[in-house]
Amino acid sequence: MPKRFLPYMTNLGLLLAAVILSLAIGSVFISPGELWQILHSWLTHSPLPTGLETFSFIISDIRLPRTVLVLLTGAALGGSGTAYQGLFRNPLADPYLIGVASGAGLGAVLAMSIHWPYSFWGLLVVPMSAFLFAMVTVLLVYSVARVGQSVPITNLILSGVAFSAFATALTSYMIISSQGEVRRALGWLMGGASQNSWQAVLAILPYLIIGLGFLLMNGHALNLLQFGDDQAQQMGLPVLRKKTLLLLAASLATAAAVSFSGIIGFIGLIIPHVMRMWWGADYRRLLPLSIIAGGVFLILADILARTMMRPQELPVGIVTALAGAPFFLWVLRRAKNQGYW
Amino acid sequence: MEIRALKIEGLTVFYGKRCALQNITLEVPRGLVMALIGPNGAGKSTLIRASSGILPLQSGKIRTNGDEFSSLTPMERARVLAVVPQAVALPPAFTAWETVLMGRTPYLNFLGQTSKTDEDIVRHALQRVNALELADRRVGELSGGEQQRILLARALAQATPILLLDEPTAHLDLQYQVALMQTICQLAHEDHLAVMIAMHDLNLAARYADSVALLVQGRLEAVGSPAEVLTPERISQAYHLPVQVVPHPFQQVPLILPGG
Amino acid sequence: MFRKSIVLLISVSLLLAACAPSANPTSVPTATEAPATEAVTSVPTIIEVPAKPIKLTDGLGRSIELPGSAQHIVSLTPATTEILFAIGAGAKVVGRDTFSDYPPEASSVTDIGGSMGKYNTEAIVNLKPDLVIAGGINPPELVASLESLGLKVYFLANPTTMEELYTSIKTVGSLTGDESGADNVVASMDAKAKEVDAKLAAITEKPMVYYELDATPFTAGPGTFIDLLITRAGGTNFGAKMDSAWAQISLEQLLLADPAFIILGDSAYGESPATVSARPGWDALTAVKNKMIFPFDDNLVSRPGPRLVDGLEALARLIHPEAFK
Numbered sequence: 001m002p003k004r005f006l007p008y009m010t011n012l013g014l015l016l017a018a019v020i021l022s023l024a025i026g027s028v029f030i031s032p033g034e035l036w037q038i039l040h041s042w043l044t045h046s047p048l049p050t051g052l053e054t055f056s057f058i059i060s061d062i063r064l065p066r067t068v069l070v071l072l073t074g075a076a077l078g079g080s081g082t083a084y085q086g087l088f089r090n091p092l093a094d095p096y097l098i099g100v101a102s103g104a105g106l107g108a109v110l111a112m113s114i115h116w117p118y119s120f121w122g123l124l125v126v127p128m129s130a131f132l133f134a135m136v137t138v139l140l141v142y143s144v145a146r147v148g149q150s151v152p153i154t155n156l157i158l159s160g161v162a163f164s165a166f167a168t169a170l171t172s173y174m175i176i177s178s179q180g181e182v183r184r185a186l187g188w189l190m191g192g193a194s195q196n197s198w199q200a201v202l203a204i205l206p207y208l209i210i211g212l213g214f215l216l217m218n219g220h221a222l223n224l225l226q227f228g229d230d231q232a233q234q235m236g237l238p239v240l241r242k243k244t245l246l247l248l249a250a251s252l253a254t255a256a257a258v259s260f261s262g263i264i265g266f267i268g269l270i271i272p273h274v275m276r277m278w279w280g281a282d283y284r285r286l287l288p289l290s291i292i293a294g295g296v297f298l299i300l301a302d303i304l305a306r307t308m309m310r311p312q313e314l315p316v317g318i319v320t321a322l323a324g325a326p327f328f329l330w331v332l333r334r335a336k337n338q339g340y341w
Numbered sequence: 342m343e344i345r346a347l348k349i350e351g352l353t354v355f356y357g358k359r360c361a362l363q364n365i366t367l368e369v370p371r372g373l374v375m376a377l378i379g380p381n382g383a384g385k386s387t388l389i390r391a392s393s394g395i396l397p398l399q400s401g402k403i404r405t406n407g408d409e410f411s412s413l414t415p416m417e418r419a420r421v422l423a424v425v426p427q428a429v430a431l432p433p434a435f436t437a438w439e440t441v442l443m444g445r446t447p448y449l450n451f452l453g454q455t456s457k458t459d460e461d462i463v464r465h466a467l468q469r470v471n472a473l474e475l476a477d478r479r480v481g482e483l484s485g486g487e488q489q490r491i492l493l494a495r496a497l498a499q500a501t502p503i504l505l506l507d508e509p510t511a512h513l514d515l516q517y518q519v520a521l522m523q524t525i526c527q528l529a530h531e532d533h534l535a536v537m538i539a540m541h542d543l544n545l546a547a548r549y550a551d552s553v554a555l556l557v558q559g560r561l562e563a564v565g566s567p568a569e570v571l572t573p574e575r576i577s578q579a580y581h582l583p584v585q586v587v588p589h590p591f592q593q594v595p596l597i598l599p600g601g
Numbered sequence: 602m603f604r605k606s607i608v609l610l611i612s613v614s615l616l617l618a619a620c621a622p623s624a625n626p627t628s629v630p631t632a633t634e635a636p637a638t639e640a641v642t643s644v645p646t647i648i649e650v651p652a653k654p655i656k657l658t659d660g661l662g663r664s665i666e667l668p669g670s671a672q673h674i675v676s677l678t679p680a681t682t683e684i685l686f687a688i689g690a691g692a693k694v695v696g697r698d699t700f701s702d703y704p705p706e707a708s709s710v711t712d713i714g715g716s717m718g719k720y721n722t723e724a725i726v727n728l729k730p731d732l733v734i735a736g737g738i739n740p741p742e743l744v745a746s747l748e749s750l751g752l753k754v755y756f757l758a759n760p761t762t763m764e765e766l767y768t769s770i771k772t773v774g775s776l777t778g779d780e781s782g783a784d785n786v787v788a789s790m791d792a793k794a795k796e797v798d799a800k801l802a803a804i805t806e807k808p809m810v811y812y813e814l815d816a817t818p819f820t821a822g823p824g825t826f827i828d829l830l831i832t833r834a835g836g837t838n839f840g841a842k843m844d845s846a847w848a849q850i851s852l853e854q855l856l857l858a859d860p861a862f863i864i865l866g867d868s869a870y871g872e873s874p875a876t877v878s879a880r881p882g883w884d885a886l887t888a889v890k891n892k893m894i895f896p897f898d899d900n901l902v903s904r905p906g907p908r909l910v911d912g913l914e915a916l917a918r919l920i921h922p923e924a925f926k
Contacts, residue, residue, distance in 0.1 A: 027723040054727075061750050062723055116741075118661040123745050149397060177845065184740045187718040197749050220453025224443060226432040233395050234426075235499065236419030236447040281434035284453060306721075312699065313719035341434055 007279045011292040015071075018299040022067040023059055025303055030055050065198045069260065070302045070316075071295040072201065072208055074267055076257035078294020079212045080250035081268025082275070082286055086222035087246055088153050091341055095254040095268035098160035098247075099137035102167035104258045107133025109174050109185045126188075127203065127259040134255035137163055142247065149240060150229065191264035191317030204256040211253030212291060218246060219284030226281075266320040267294050270328045276341065277331055297324070344406040344421060344502045346370040347392065347535050352401035354384075354391050361387045362559045365401070369535045369552075371502055374526055376550035376567075377539040380580055383556040385539035389507045392537070393424045405503065419447035423499035425506040428488035433481020437491045440480055441466055444498035459498075466497040470524060486517035493521070497528065504529070506538040510545060518542070522549040547571055547594045555579060571595045655775060660758025661741065667753065670778025671732035675713060675725050677743075678736030681757060682707050683906035684773050685734075689782035695728045703900065703908070718743075726750055732776060737905075760905050761824060763794065769905065786907055793910045794833070797917050800924045801835045808861035808920060810836035811888070814847070814899070815867050816876075822848040826909065827866070827902050834916035835924075836862065852882050862920060863888045866903070868896030895919055 024030050030038075038056045041048045048056055080095040088097065096102070111129035116122035141163050145155035175185050221242045224232040233239045258264070275289045298316070301323060305316040352365040362384045369375045377385045390396050392403055394410050403410035405421050413421070423444070431440070444466070445459045467473040470490040480488060489509055496504055506525070510518040526549050529536040540546050546553055547567040554564040557579045563570045573586045582599055589596040655667040675696035676682040682701035685694050691706060698715030701707045711728060714721035720743065725733065733752050735744055737759030744754050755776060760766040767787045774783025810831050812821050820840035821827035831838040839860050840848055863886070865872045874894035883889050897919075901912030918925050 027721060027727055058723060058726065062726065112740075118663060118741050118744070123741060126742070176849075183718050183738065190717075197746060199749075217452060220446070220449070220451075223435075223439075223453070224446060226435070227443070228430070230390065230395055231424070231426055233415050234393050234419065234422075234424040235443055236416040238415045276434075281432070282439065310721070312714055312716050313721060315717060315719070 007285060007289055008292075011289050011296070014296045015292055015299075018296045019067055019071070022070070022299050022303055023063050025307060026058065026063060028055075028058075030059065035059070065201060066302070067299060068198075068201050069204075070298050072204060073257040073261045073264065074298025075291045075295040076204075076208050076212065076253040077264065077267040077298070078271040079215055079287060079291040080254045081294070082272040082283070082290040083215050083222065083246055083250040084268065085272050086225060086283055086286075087243060087250070088157070089226060089228075090153075090157075091273065092269070094265075095250065096164075096263070096265070098141045098156055098251070099163045099167065100134045100251055100254045101258060101263045101265075102164040102171070103137030104130040104134040104255060105189055105263060106137075106167045106171045106174075107131070108188050108259075108262075109171050109178075112185055112188075113174060113178060124203070127200070131207075131255045131259040133167075134258065135251065137167060138247070138251040138255075142244070151240065151243060187315065188262045190315035191262040191320075200260045204260060207252050207256035211249045211251075211256070214245065214249040215253070216287050216291075218242065219282070219287050221246070222283035222287075226283075262315070262317065264298070264317045264320055266317075266324045267297055270324055271297060274328065274331050277334075281341070344371070344535075346405075347422070347503045347537065348402075348404040349388075349392060350402045350404065352388070352391060352403070353399040354387055354396055355399045356387075360399075360559055362391065365556075365561050367537075367554055367561065367564060369503070369537050371535045372530060372533045373551045374529045374536045374538065374549065375552040375554060376546035377537060377554050377556060378541070378543060378546050379556035379562075381541070382558075383579075384559045385556055386507050387559075388556065389424065389505050389537070389539050393422055393505055394418050416447050419499060419501070421501055422503040422505065423496035423501040425489075425492050425496045425504070425509055427508055427511055428485055428492055431480050431488060431492075433479060435480055436477055437467070437472065437480060437483065437487075437494075438463065438476040440491055441494045441498050444495035447499065462500065463494075463498050466494040467491075469497060469528065470494045471520075485512045486514060486521075489513060489517070489521065490524075493524070502533070503535045504537075506536070508539050508541060510540060510542060518545060525549070543571065543576070543597045547597065548589075548592060568595055571597060657755070657772065657775065660737075660756040661744065663756075665753065665755050667732065667776065671730075671776050673728065673730045673732070674777065675728060675730040675733045676701060677715060677720065677734065677739055678757075679703070679900070680904040680906040681734045681736055681773070682710075683904060683908060684770050684786075685777070687782075687786050687907040688770065688774050688777070688779045690773070690777040690779045693777055695730055696725060722747065722750065725752065734773070734776070761826070762829065763790075763909070766905055766909060767791070770907070790907060790910045794913060797834070797910075797914050801917060801921060804835050804921055804924060807832075807835055807837045809839055809858055810862045810864060810916075810920060811839040811855060811858075811860040812864045812897075813867055813872065816870070816872050817849060819847055819849050821866075822846045826905065830902055830909070830913045830916055831920075834913055834920055836916070836920045856882075856885060859887050861888060861891075861893060863894040864916070864919065865894065865896045866899035869899060872896075 020032055020035065023035055024032060034052060034055060037049055038052055038059055077095055084093040084095055084097055085091060107129040108126050111126040116125050141156065141159045142151065145151055145159040147155065175182055178185065221237055224235055224237045225243070229239045271294045272286065272290050275286055275293055279285060279289055298320070301319045302316050304323060305314045305319040308314060308319070347369040349365055349367045352362055353360070354362040365388060377388060379385055387396070391398060394403065394415070410418060441463045442455060442459065445455060445462065446453070448459070449455060464473065467476055470493050472487065472490045472494060475483060475487055475491065480491065483491065493509070509521055513521065522545055525536060525538065528534060538550070550567060552565065553567050553570040555562040555570050555575060562579060563575060571586060573584055576584045576586070576597060585598045585600065586595045587598060653669060655670060657665050659665050672693050673695045674685065674690065674693050676685055676694055677698050679698065679701045682694065682697045683703055685691060686704050686707060694707070694710050696711045696713040697707055698720070699712055700715060711724065713724045718740070725747065731753065733747055733754045735754055735756045739756070744756055747754050757769055757772065760769050767790070770787055771780070771783045774780045812827055812831060813819070814821055820843065821838065822840045822843035822845050825846050828838045828841055839855070839858050840850070843850065863877060865877065873896060874892065877883060877894050878889050888894060897915070901908050901915060
């Protein structure tokens with residue numbers, strides 16, 4: 001096998017292991033052997049071995065949709081975090097830099113303050129509102145930061161900070177003056193899939209395909225942007241158009257991911273760095289690898305979130321930071337002497 | 342249509358309210374090395390940047406073969422004109438090879454996939470600047486001189502008839518300055534490139550350039566052969582320093598000495 | 602280095618996998634504990650009642666149909682758990698949320714999560730309930746996700762008056778087939794409340810009461826049960842003039858109103874007469890000077906359940922001890 005496939009095989013292998021673990025672990029342990037039997041009977045439409053019917057239901061209706069949703073969310077955060085770091089040429093950039101998280105939070109809490117009818121659409125209002133406000137915030141930040149034909153990075157960051165602070169303050173005010181939605185709002189803000197259904201997966205899938213798909217096709221453009229806007233344009237990149245589209249694509253994926261899962265931090269910041277340390281700085285590889293690794297990491301964090309304090313379930317945003325920080329420090333120690341950025 | 346020269350006509354550039362370049366008209370035919378000289382702040386870098394199409398023009402045109410530069414897409418421009426910037430703040434993690442390969446962008450598909458032809462061109466470019474042995478080193482580990490050669494190789498890989506260089510000798514040791522200038526001249530004459538170099542060292546300009554353009558405070562004071570432009574009056578006035586110009590002891594070029 | 606990282610990651614994964622089978626509490630307790638609960642609540646369920654379909658409209662406006670009365674119930678809120686046990690349906694409760702701590706028998710029922718709003722849906726499904734009762738604090742998303750797993754969920758909206766509470770209790774009774782048990786509970790609650798009313802009938806003075814929900818400080822505003830109970834217990838709720846149900850107040854407002862009583866609903870979180878007296882500026886309050894600060898079990902007045910009348914009586918005894926001699 002050519003050496004250049006090694007990173008992909010490694011990441012995909014880890015992904016498979018993570019998915020199997022996620023399907024196996026829960027209130028009852030379903031072994032990989034039983035998982036295989038269940039999968040086999042689904043694929044061949046043959047009847048299940050006796051005793052596995054409950055397991056089959058648990059897998060198909062509880063664990064599998066949850067695993068897929070978590071995988072997609074982690075993938076979106078890993079991919080867009082990489083894109084943001086490339087666009088801003090800043091190792092501290094993460095997908096929430098220009099307001100997606102604060103906008104989504106405001107949208108969600110606003111929607112929660114109104115009592116919607118209990119219906120198909122009524123239940124979708126909170127995620128839709130989060131998504132809408134997230135994208136509107138990004139667009140506002142972008143248009144304020146734009147100066148004629150260019151969008152200077154510093155302007156974007158400052159504009160993002162200002163809008164984020166404003167949105168967060170509004171959100172906090174709403175939470176404090178709310179009548180009892182505090183628990184619900186805080187639960188959402190701390191992250192963790194609350195609607196683990198195939199419905200949620202289908203709702204976010206188109207945005208992820210569009211957003212992440214666009215990013216994956218523009219690894220070369222991100223490489224060029226590392227040389228600065230001037231040099232990138234002199235080498236033939238239509239810089240303003242590319243940066244705008246990349247920003248929108250990354251924000252789209254992030255907004256979709258957080259609309260159902262709440263604000264999960266750390267992944268978009270750290271996964272790109274780990275991938276960079278292990279596999280190099282070429283964005284054509286970094287993007288797909290970060291997308292896969294983001295999924296792996298969030299699946300593992302989600303497993304911890306639901307097993308660490310059974311039967312309680314921690315918000316996964318807490319776990320990603322608690323578990324992720326030591327992991328990152330360990331990786332950093334191994335790589336600190338190499339100029340990997 | 343074949344490109345014969347870089348033509349800059351009546352170029353005017355403003356930075357906010359300040360006029361950085363006023364009504365610049367220059368022509369750099371292929372096969373010629375033109376040095377842009379002038380004190381700091383005169384607009385040399387601005388002219389390079391504006392000529393490469395990345396600055397908005399208040400007025401004026403850049404033409405390469407009858408086509409106005411501004412009517413071309415960035416990709417088309419990149420096939421016609423390449424820029425060697427100063428070697429500062431380069432992404433340190435890319436290798437020299439990967440960096441030079443970036444220069445092939447105008448000829449790659451949107452996914453950035455490279456072919457054997459591209460790789461041959463990159464190898465050839467590195468050889469011409471004597472940097473092939475640096476290919477697998479990370480750019481962050483290279484010296485200033487080595488980085489500058491890599492950037493020159495990158496511009497060569499871009500395979501354009503026009504080459505612009507922005508103070509390439511600025512941070513280099515003497516031997517690298519001379520080596521770089523010799524390489525550039527050789528490339529210009531052998532490959533028939535139109536080359537415009539912004540530089541601050543007057544004697545290097547006198548020695549290696551076929552033509553010299555003197556910029557002072559955004560205006561083109563003079564353009565012509567080194568002997569024509571590098572007169573004591575002009576230089577003293579431009580640099581606010583009395584200078585003497587004497588014939589070079591070994592070459593047929595002027596030698597500028599500070600002090601009256 | 603990469604290989605080591607991979608090995609480490611796989612080892613961690615295997616470690617997690619190894620942890621999993623040993624912690625499987627959900628199925629075991631119900632098997633061993635069920636007989637114990639049946640012994641305690643000696644409800645005569647041996648009589649076979651023919652299954653009669655039940656149809657009710659729940660708090661979210663949905664029509665809920667059951668083929669017969671519910672026999673395996675999961676309760677998602679502490680108040681519902683208390684109601685279920687009080688009306689005699691305790692043996693039918695197969696799962697309850699973490700915070701259901703009353704009556705003591707509830708503690709041995711399977712815990713299905715619920716802190717920070719996150720319930721263990723797998724555990725709920727494994728218990729195979731025929732009814733899940735959700736309460737006012739559960740968001741509609743939760744109801745929807747449980748229903749998408751094929752569970753039947755009845756949303757019991759939060760009552761705001763005693764009459765609404767009685768209706769809630771009777772509704773639970775209808776759901777479980779314990780109508781008579783529910784009627785008994787309602788009747789005894791009503792009798793006790795009226796007894797308190799009678800004892801307070803002669804009282805004319807209604808001293809001001811400050812009920813503290815949180816040390817920030819927060820108090821109970823208008824429209825809450827606490828407000829209602831304080832008033833019925835013969836006091837005037839300081840929080841009645843606030844704008845919202847969960848109202849933040851300032852020391853200044855307290856000083857101006859100068860309540861006669863300070864009742865600490867947050868005593869479970871560490872507040873006591875000592876800590877309150879130590880707060881800067883609070884010693885100017887009459888209640889602090891006269892040592893009229895009382896810790897209080899907030900669960901008696903904040904859970905919309907059968908113990909609300911106990912809360913009423915406790916408040917009345919605090920505010921008007923002379924009526925209970």
